[in-house]
Amino acid sequence: MNVGIVEGLKRRGVDAFSARDAGKLGLTDEEQLEFAVKSRVVIFTHDVDFLRMALDREHCGIIYVHQRKVSVGGCVRRLKAIVEVKILEEMHDQVIFL
Numbered sequence: 001m002n003v004g005i006v007e008g009l010k011r012r013g014v015d016a017f018s019a020r021d022a023g024k025l026g027l028t029d030e031e032q033l034e035f036a037v038k039s040r041v042v043i044f045t046h047d048v049d050f051l052r053m054a055l056d057r058e059h060c061g062i063i064y065v066h067q068r069k070v071s072v073g074g075c076v077r078r079l080k081a082i083v084e085v086k087i088l089e090e091m092h093d094q095v096i097f098l
Contacts, residue, residue: 002018002072002075003018003020004072004076005044005072005075005076005079006018006021008072008073008075008076009076009079009080009083012076012080014079014080014083016079019032022035022039029047029049029050029053030053033050033053033057033059036059036060037058037059037060040060040088041060042060042061042062042063042088042091043059043060043061043062043063044062044063044064044065044075044079045062045063045064045065046064046065046066046067048064050062050064051064051095054093054095058092058093059092059093060088060091060092061088061091061092061093061094061095061096062094062095062096063079063082063095063096063097063098064095064096064097064098065078065097065098069098070098074098075098078098079098082096
């Protein structure tokens, strides 16, 4: 996740972290997804590979945005809005497109 997005979410009271924050840089996409499931966290990504994996793997939720479609500030606002209306259980196996 973009560092600016993580920091923007944290400033707004959202418990957010990046793969780098979690010490998980360098893991494969599959390993990232496994870590997210074990940690019970939703993945926010620009990587379309996660969309393919979401079709046949259990996950705690994936939020996808095309890298050039939404600004950092726009991502922060939209993600904050999702956090305010969704609980983790509602995100189970769901994919949201920003």
